[in-house]
Amino acid sequence: MRLPELRVMGVDPGLTRCGLGAVEGRPGAPLRLVKVGVVRTPADDGIGARLVAIETGIERWLDEVEPDAVAVERVFAQHNLRTVMGTAQASAVAILCAARRGLPVALHTPSEVKAAITGSGTADKQQVGTMVTRLLRLDAMPKPADAADALALAICHVWRGGAQSRLAEAAAEAAARAKDGPGTTAAAYFRGRGRAAGYSRGTTK
Amino acid sequence: MRLPELRVMGVDPGLTRCGLGAVEGRPGAPLRLVKVGVVRTPADDGIGARLVAIETGIERWLDEVEPDAVAVERVFAQHNLRTVMGTAQASAVAILCAARRGLPVALHTPSEVKAAITGSGTADKQQVGTMVTRLLRLDAMPKPADAADALALAICHVWRGGAQSRLAEAAAEAAARAKDGPGTTAAAYFRGRGRAAGYSRGTTK
Numbered sequence: 001m002r003l004p005e006l007r008v009m010g011v012d013p014g015l016t017r018c019g020l021g022a023v024e025g026r027p028g029a030p031l032r033l034v035k036v037g038v039v040r041t042p043a044d045d046g047i048g049a050r051l052v053a054i055e056t057g058i059e060r061w062l063d064e065v066e067p068d069a070v071a072v073e074r075v076f077a078q079h080n081l082r083t084v085m086g087t088a089q090a091s092a093v094a095i096l097c098a099a100r101r102g103l104p105v106a107l108h109t110p111s112e113v114k115a116a117i118t119g120s121g122t123a124d125k126q127q128v129g130t131m132v133t134r135l136l137r138l139d140a141m142p143k144p145a146d147a148a149d150a151l152a153l154a155i156c157h158v159w160r161g162g163a164q165s166r167l168a169e170a171a172a173e174a175a176a177r178a179k180d181g182p183g184t185t186a187a188a189y190f191r192g193r194g195r196a197a198g199y200s201r202g203t204t205k
Numbered sequence: 206m207r208l209p210e211l212r213v214m215g216v217d218p219g220l221t222r223c224g225l226g227a228v229e230g231r232p233g234a235p236l237r238l239v240k241v242g243v244v245r246t247p248a249d250d251g252i253g254a255r256l257v258a259i260e261t262g263i264e265r266w267l268d269e270v271e272p273d274a275v276a277v278e279r280v281f282a283q284h285n286l287r288t289v290m291g292t293a294q295a296s297a298v299a300i301l302c303a304a305r306r307g308l309p310v311a312l313h314t315p316s317e318v319k320a321a322i323t324g325s326g327t328a329d330k331q332q333v334g335t336m337v338t339r340l341l342r343l344d345a346m347p348k349p350a351d352a353a354d355a356l357a358l359a360i361c362h363v364w365r366g367g368a369q370s371r372l373a374e375a376a377a378e379a380a381a382r383a384k385d386g387p388g389t390t391a392a393a394y395f396r397g398r399g400r401a402a403g404y405s406r407g408t409t410k
Contacts, residue, residue, distance in 0.1 A: 052305055055305070089297035100257055
């Protein structure tokens, strides 16, 4: 079963730096980088001006990238009390911009994203950035980390978004994992199909 | 010194019920109710649809009410962990809608609002509702509590918003307070000028 390609825009929400990254692909095929960057707002601006700047930035991206879906990091109240309100507010703007256009919005937790990309839900930023760089066959790691995290979210969504409609493939993957020992999502991806589909460059970098 | 009238729209943010209330007035004169109500969104809708519904509701209100300023409750991460993310997201939409129109946005904490309206930063919802009903000379307390809270925010802002530009009056008030014993903002308001300006109906209700 060959799934259609999905163009996903990931958003790592934040007031000071809102990471944005778009990728294109489908489970089991090489991913392509569409665009990566960050919207910054000055810390000494009022919250209103900052949210408007983030909205303007995201709207421009949506116009240009024309994604099929938007993946936003799910924010938890118990983490990072100092910045969580700004993060929640920036995420609201991203969700609003996408939903207003009728785009599907998915929320993924940081550990879901890390697990999908690195195989470990507790991977650090460096590991996530390294895997993003490999999976997209980039020459250098996207900077800042927020930009790399946004790409990781988009990649996670391409993989997870396809999961619902590939039960048959999942069964085959589970069988392969059982044969090869415990593996990670990304590892299974490389092992099972990625290498054959052109990912060897990434894995040997 | 006679300050210009201010029309303020208050927002008590929430995903399930977003309280909205607009009042008109200035410090030292009777306040008028402009409009009060609530935007509701179904709990089983997706977060995207809910934020869009809140945006649509607030935009309609801003078109109709044409406020000079918008006052939004300041959300704290450490309160109500279960609902704080939704509250933060709804507040972001309110702030965004106002700022997009170039309206000044003020954030007031719940205790600032309670203290301004009832004299106690720890007043309960019933007390706040009672004072809102009195100050606006309403026949009944606005329901639900979120609607009354939105009016309280707007009233707080009319009073606090004028505070910066009435240093002379503040000095006079402080003198009056010192003479009459410790008083509250609302009590001082009634005592000092409210009664003479037509607030006796409210205070004797």
